[in-house]
Amino acid sequence: MNLTNLFLPLSIGLSIVTYALIAKWYIMPSLRKIPRANALIPLMLLHTIRHIGTAFLLPGVTAVTLDLRFANPAAYGDLLAAVLAFIAIAGLRLKWSMAIPLVWIFNLVGTIDLFHAVFQGLWFHGNGDMGAMYILVALVVPAILVTHFMVFVLLLKPKRQAV
Numbered sequence: 001m002n003l004t005n006l007f008l009p010l011s012i013g014l015s016i017v018t019y020a021l022i023a024k025w026y027i028m029p030s031l032r033k034i035p036r037a038n039a040l041i042p043l044m045l046l047h048t049i050r051h052i053g054t055a056f057l058l059p060g061v062t063a064v065t066l067d068l069r070f071a072n073p074a075a076y077g078d079l080l081a082a083v084l085a086f087i088a089i090a091g092l093r094l095k096w097s098m099a100i101p102l103v104w105i106f107n108l109v110g111t112i113d114l115f116h117a118v119f120q121g122l123w124f125h126g127n128g129d130m131g132a133m134y135i136l137v138a139l140v141v142p143a144i145l146v147t148h149f150m151v152f153v154l155l156l157k158p159k160r161q162a163v
Contacts, residue, residue: 008138009122015142023146031154037092039154040103043147044092047085047110050144053078053117055133062131067124074121077113084109104155111148114141 031039055061056071084106091099121130121137130137 011138019146050078050082074117081110
């Protein structure tokens with residue numbers, strides 16, 4: 001068995017644990033004290049930079065040309081998630097009646113996209129041959145996964161604390 005194939009999943013797993021502890025111990029206690037809309041916005045702002053996933057399609061950013069069965073859905077899924085995050089944030093800031101449903105749409109689409117990309121990435125590029133994008137996958141993707149979970153937790157807050 002090639003140990004190199006374990007480094008990327010190990011990096012992702014350890015980063016998820018680290019971000020989950022930060023969220024549980026430091027971020028969520030503060031966010032639970034403020035109105036849901038105000039708590040959702042900073043978590044979703046992280047997702048507005050998901051456009052960076054389009055770099056999976058750029059020659060030279062990755063060590064090798066990535067398998068398009070992974071690169072295309074990862075890049076365009078991230079771009080869609082970023083756009084949906086911007087729309088949902090606008091809805092929250094402008095107090096649209098559809099703001100919370102927009103957050104649900106963003107969070108469901110973004111989470112499904114991320115899980116799909118992670119599994120496709122591990123399947124097609126689990127040996128870490130992603131060049132500079134390895135850092136994105138090992139550090140940023142886990143933060144995005146944890147914040148998706150945090151958004152779900154806040155969305156499921158009791159109605160009395162709703163927007």
